[in-house]
Amino acid sequence: MFSKRLINIIVSLMVFSTLIIRGVISVTAMPANPVDETKVPHYFGPYPNWANSPFTLPDVAVEIIGDGAGATAIASVGANGAITDITLTDPGSGYSSAQVSITGGGSGASADAVVNTSGAVTSITVNNPGGGYTQPIVTISGGGGTGTLIQVGNQLIARQYATDFATGPGVLGPVLVVIPTTMPANGFVAGILYFNQATPGASTTPSAGNLFHAYILHPTGNPNEYSVLWDSGEQTVPAAVDPVGDIVTIPVPNIAVTAGDTIAFYGEGIPLDDLGTGSDTLSYPAPSAPLAGGILTLGGVDFPVYSQTRTYSFAADVVDTSAVAPLVDATATAFGGVDQVLLVDGGSGYTMPTVDFDLPDSPDGVQASAHAEFDSTTGTITAVVVDSPGSGYSSPPNVVIRDGTIFDPINNGGSGATATATLKIFSVAMDTYGSGYSSAPTVTINDPTGAGATATATVNAGSVTSINLTSPGSGYITQGGIKKFQDGLPMLCDPSLGCTDNNLGQHLPLAVPDTTTFSVANGFAANADYYVIALVQHREQMNSSLPPTLLREYVQLETPDNASWSKHVALQTDLLDGTSVPVLMPDGSQAYAVDDPHYLGPVIVSQKDRAVRIVFYNLLPTGSGGDLFLPTDSSLMGSGMGPMDMMDPMNDGTVMDGIRNPVCSESPKSMDCFKDNRATLHLHGGITPWISDGTPHQWITPANENTPWPQGVSVEAVPDMNNVPGVPDCSAPTDGCMAFYYTNQQSARFMFYHDHAWGITRLNVYAGEAAGYLITDPTEQKLVSDGIIPADQIPL
Ligand SMILES: [Cu+2]
Known part of the structure; x- marks a missing residue:
């Protein structure tokens, strides 16, 4: 007779044997002895066995968390479920720091990520080959850093008046104010700032509730004339939280600026001092707000200057990138193939002309080939036609025009023909990778004769370069494994x-x-x-x-x-x-x-x-x-063919025949x-x-x-x-x-x-x-x- 427990054991063995059959057990090397814990499977021992099944659920998951994106890694698990290695599968980009999260059935594992924030130029891709190059010089510029945050404009403080009051709050008033600023030679505006004054001062109202537009202006070169680089759209000054007032930031989508650019606003709500000092330019009455992309002229009909010395609490956050440079510049060489062959002298007397080019400068280049056209009466070369441009030339190859070939010349044949070649750019190879890059530099290809080639650089800054396992932990299951004895019996x-x-x-x-x-x-x-x-x-x-x-x-x-x-x-x-x-x-x-x-x-x-x-x-x-x-x-x-009316399958001895492709294995079945x-x-x-x-x-x-x-x-x-x-x-x-x-x-x-x-x-x-x-x-x-x-x- 069978006790309940015995029946459960029997049934469990049936379940267990089914599980074992389901996983295809793959063993790379046999265990050295019955208790060899380094090999799998290791039945009934203290360590779980693994079966390599594509159907199993993943267990160990490695996640790289940080301010960048795209970095991925996988963990390897060894004896006792300890993590033995973490392999980076994608370095990602944009990281300044990263943490490694390890999750799964085990515990105790930890790892650190190493982030490269001072990068090198890894490669340059040619986007357009151009043509006519004779001495291509590659210049790599910029890309050196993230810049320095500076503030330009006026101090953001409470002032004599909380706002102009040409119109009441809620009405976009006819006032344009241009703030003098000291913009860097290279940079971008990341935000516009103003002071939201809670107390009205000598104004009739506080700042809150007034409407304005913020602008970034670029001088056109004509006196007092500006183009509008960016318009914030209509802003409403919010209710202040602090009893004195708050500094409010309007985000700006990194508008590039240079020296001479400035900021301005149209409307009311910005606190001001009128103390006989200050250098802000006030235009009043300015009947309509400037438009993005438009031109405004201070002192013109639309923006008459109202002569008063004023200071408004208005400023900008600017990222100054003008001083940014890589620590060590990268250098590169442009390589190309033959673009054109220009005939200098046609020579004479040719009967079977051939064209040869120098071997390429790059060892993995391919020699160019061409053929000559000639006047059969005079034997003068009339043109050289490039058949294959080749590759790997850093300077145009010499062109040699022979009668016959170098190995089989025509004695007393044609002579005197000369030609020169130009290049189109196929690749740019890094000579030195530089260091200190945090963004892709600009690549330019300069040449006295050629034009049109463009290229872009790739840098590795902000990528995760490696992961250091700091603690192996235990109890993890490698992905693709089945852990035995982990679930309760039914x-x-x-x-x-x-x-x-x-x-x-x-x-x-x-x-x-x-x-x-x-x-x-x-x-x-x-x-x-x-x-x-x-x-x-x-x-x-x-x-x-x-x-x-x-x-x-x-x-x-x-x-x-x-x-x-x-x-x-x-x-x-x-x-x-x-x-x-x-x-x-x-x-x-x-x-x-x-x-x-x-x-x-x-x-x-x-x-x-x-x-x-x-x-x-x-x-x-x-x-x-x-x-x-x-x-x-x-x-x-x-299991397949029915009892009647079915022909025996044909054995053609091929992988396509009916013997090897039984008709009743098709889906849907006949x-x-x-x-x-x-x-x-x-x-x-x-x-x-x-x-x-x-x-x-x-x-x-x-x-x-x-x-x-x-x-x-x-x-x-x-x-x-x-x-x-x-x-x-x-x-x-x-x-x-x-x-x-x-x-x-x-x-x-x-x-x-x-x-x-x-x-x-x-x-x-x-x-x-x-x-x-x-x-x-x-x-x-x-x-x-x-x-x-x-x-x-x-x-x-
Ligand atoms: Cu039976």
Whole structure:
């Protein structure tokens, strides 16, 4: 007899063996001895084993966090789940610092990222080859740093007046004020600042509620004339928070400025002093606000100057990049191919002219080639046509025009022809990479004759250059591994009493019998246990290292007899594509189960000499959705080709022929093939009458399946199970159900029931079509009552 614990161990071994089969174990080297902890797998030892499965969930994740973007890394895990190495897979860009976050099943690992903020120029890409180059010189400029933040304009303080008051707050007033500023030679404006004065002073109102536009102006070169580089749009001075007032910043999208540029505003709300000092320029009345991209002239008709000495609390944040330079300049050489050949002298007397160029300057360059056109009467060269420009020339190659070739010259042939070549630029090679770059410098290619070539530089500043592992930690799983013994066992339980799940949501449900339908009281010769069991396609998570696995599982259906305690689970068919659809009964109604489907359940517990009667519904998906999700060798007898009208496949001895590409392995399957969703029940080890054995030819397809062979040739109904009130009639070949009668005329034992369909039994059982089956008897009960075997029994 089997105690509950023993049954769990047996069932767990079945689960475990399935898991082992699922992962393809790859071992790079054999362990040196049974306790060699450095190799895998290492069964039953203190360390988990790994199986390289593409289906497993990742465990160790390395994330690089910082102000840049794009840096990625992966971790390697060694013995005891310690991290042995972190490899940078993408350096990313834009980082000034970075932290490394390591997450997963283990703990204690940490690492530092090294960020290169003083970069080198790594490469230069030519965007346009140009032409006509004879002495190309590459200049690399700029790119040296992030600049210095400076503030230009006036002090941001409370002043005599909180605002001009030509108009009331809320009306954009006719005042333009240009603030004198000291802009750097190179830089950009990052923000406009003003003081929001909370107390009105000598004004009628505080700053709040007034409207204005902020501007960045660029002098045109004409006296008092400016172009408008940037317009903030209409701003409303907010309510001040501080009792005196606040400095307010208006963000500016890095508008490039140079010496002479300045800032201005149109409107009111900016505090001012009118103390006979100050150098701000006030224009009043200025009837309309300047427009972005427009031109304004101070003192003109639109912006008359109002002569007063004033100072407004208005300023700008400017990033000064004029002093920025790389620590060490990078240098580079431009290489190209022959652009044109210019004939200097045509010579004379040529009969078979050839053209040769010098070898390229770069060792990986390609020699250019050309041919000459000539006047056949005078033998004078008229043109040299470039056939192939070659590459790797840093200066134009010499051009030699011969009669005949260098190896086979024409004696006393033509002479005197000379020509020169020019280059187009194909590449720029770094000679020295420099240092101290934080942004890409400008690349220019200068030449006395050529033009048009452009190039851009790439720098490595701001990239993560390496990751230093500071602590290896332990307990991590390498990505692609399966960790064993990490999940609780699914425990056997009676769903009518309640089940407790393991950490994966699993339990092993008992089937709960209907003891009244087939009973002496109902006119039958003997009492029997009756179950309605269905087969469905369902996902269940088998291990924390794996995503849910697609399975074919048995489940006990809801009937009037068990409806009082049934969990009323609306069954879903989980499809290979990740979607789910409702499971329907043959009549099209939703199928309900007493419990969720669970791998290796429902377990039937029977008693010796008391029959078990089962109505089995095949509720697998139909059509191509019913094709088995496991690889199916349809050339095996019974698993593919139907019994009639199929030609033997042609053996052409090629990878394309019918022998090697069985027609019934195609999806969707041909109508001539047996369906993959055939199924039956077979009580393994049971003494069962042949009509209920579930022989290989006693399978059935789901109702509504479109097939010439809806059921196997030896399907037989249980004679007294037709026309029983409340019991489905499974006598038709297309009803999708079958009836079974198990005698249980055997002593106590552990068995299981599983699929037996012809040609695909092995695959169906592997896919999950198996569940436990026990018989108990009085002998076993006596052993329990005598204390010989444990009293820890299956609840009955
Ligand atoms: Cu068997």
